[in-house]
C-alpha cells in the first residue's frame with residue numbers, strides 16, 4: 457500500500473503470477489482469526505483491472521466452528537484442526553488450476569494480542585499450529601501473524617472506503633453512495649469481542665499523538681488519518697471489565713445485574729473472569745470463587761455501571777476519548793460494522809435509509825432491557841443463548857461507547873450508518889489487508905485509458921460510416937447521375 461508510514465511490512469511483495477484461466481479472474485484468501493471466532497474470506501477480481509478501485513469483491517465467507525484460535529491455548533493442535541473445514545470449502549470455491557497461485561493470509565486480532573501479552577510462547581505455539589494447517593493446503597501460504605490494533609483500524613478504514621468507491625477520482629463522484637463525508641472518505645468503527653477501533657480523517661491537519669496518526673497516499677491523493685484500537689473494550693472484554701468492577705462492591709459473590717434481563721441467571725468462575733491482562737489482579741482479595749449473576753433489566757442503571765469502565769478523569773491532549781487517549785473532533789460520516797452491526801441489527805436499529813435517531817435508539821434498547829428473560833427467550837428460540845442474553849448489555853455498551861466514550865452527540869449520531877455488508881463484501885479489515893499485501897492499491901492514479909478497446913473499435917466503425925455517408929452525399933449532390941436529374945423524360 458502506498459503510505460509513508462507502512463502499517464504492515466509482512467509479505468508485502470506482489471505475489472500473484474499471471475492469471476491463466478479463460479475468464480482471467482484472480483482469487484485471494486484471508487482468515488480473520490478474531491477473539492471470539494475465525495472467518496475465512498475468499499475474494500475475486502478481474503486480473504486485468506487489479507489496480508482499479510472497487511473491483512475486488514467477496515465471493516465466499518466460511519465461519520470456522522468452535523472457539524477463536526486464542527481459545528485453544530491449552531490444546532494448540534486443535535487451533536490448526538479447527539480451520540480444516542473452511543480450507544476445504546475454499547478449495548471448492550477457487551478453481552483447481554488456480555489453487556497454487558492463490559495467496560492465503562491469516563491475521564489474528566485482539567484475542568491473540570491478549571494471549572501474547574499473557575504468555576508469548578503459548579501464542580507462538582497457537583500460530584505455529586494454524587500455520588501448519590495453512591501450509592498443508594494447496595494454496596500459496598503467505599503468513600500467519602498477529603496484526604496490531606493500528607493495522608486493524610487502518611485496514612478497516614481502507615476496506616470500507618474502497619468498497620464505497622471513495623478513492624475514485626472526481627468525475628465519478630456522482631455515482632457514489634450517499635455514505636460519504638465532505639472530505640471524501642468515511643470513518644470506520646469496528647467492535648470486536650476483545651477490542652474496538654475508531655478510524656477517520658479529521659478536519660485538523662495535526663494529529664496530536666504519533667501513535668494515532670497514519671498517512672496514506674492512495675490513487676494520487678494524500679490522507680491523514682486518525683486511528684485508535686482500545687484493547688479490552690471489545691464487547692466480551694468490556695463485560696468482564698464491568699463485572700470485575702461490580703464485584704468490588706459485593707460481599708458474597710451475588711450480583712444483581714441491571715444489564716441482564718429479569719429472571720436471567722448465570723454462574724461464572726471468578727478465576728475465568730481474571731484470565732487475561734484486561735483485568736489486573738484483584739482476584740486474590742475476593743473471598744468467594746463463584747459469581748452468581750442475577751438480571752434485573754434496568755437500562756438506566758446498566759448505563760451507570762458501564763460508565764465506570766471509562767476513565768475520563770484525565771486528558772494530556774486538547775481532547776480525549778477515555779483513559780487519556782487522544783481523540784480529535786469527530787468528522788464526517790462513519791460506517792459501524794462487526795458487533796456494532798450484529799447488535800444494532802438484532803435491535804432493528806439499522807435501517808437502510810435514514811439512521812434511527814439517538815433518542816429512538818435509546819428507547820429501543822431501554823424497552824428491550826426491561827423485558828423478562830423468559831419472554832425474550834420464547835420470542836427468539838433460534839438465537840444462541842450467549843448472544844441473546846447479552847444484547848441488552850451490548851446495546852447499552854454501544855450507546856455508552858459512542859455517546860460517552862467518543863462523544864457522538866444527537867447530531868453526530870445521524871452520521872453513523874451501521875453496515876454489515878457493502879455490496880457482496882463484509883465490512884471488516886480483511887479486504888484492506890489483502891489489498892495492501894498484494895499491492896493492489898497504487899500510490900498514484902493509474903493512467904486512465906480514455907476508452908476501452910471495444911468502445912475504441914466501435915467509435916472507429918461509427919466514424920468510418922459517417923465519413924462514407926458524407927462522401928456519398930457530397931458525390932450525389934455534385935455529380936447527380938443522369939437518371940436522377942430532372943426533366944430527363
Ligand SMILES: Nc1ccn([C@@H]2O[C@H](COP(=O)(O)OP(=O)(O)OP(=O)(O)O)[C@@H](O)[C@H]2O)c(=O)n1
Nearest residue numbers: 490491492493565566648649650651794795798
Ligand atoms: N450474531 C452475532 C454474532 C456475534 N456477536 C457477538 O459479537 C462479538 C464478536 O464480534 P466479532 O466482530 O466477530 O469479534 P472478533 O473478531 O471475534 O473479536 P476481535 O475483533 O476483538 O478479535 C462477540 O462478542 C459475539 O458474541 C453477536 O452478538 N451476535
Ligand SMILES: [Ca+2]
Nearest residue numbers: 490565648794
Ligand atoms: Ca474482529
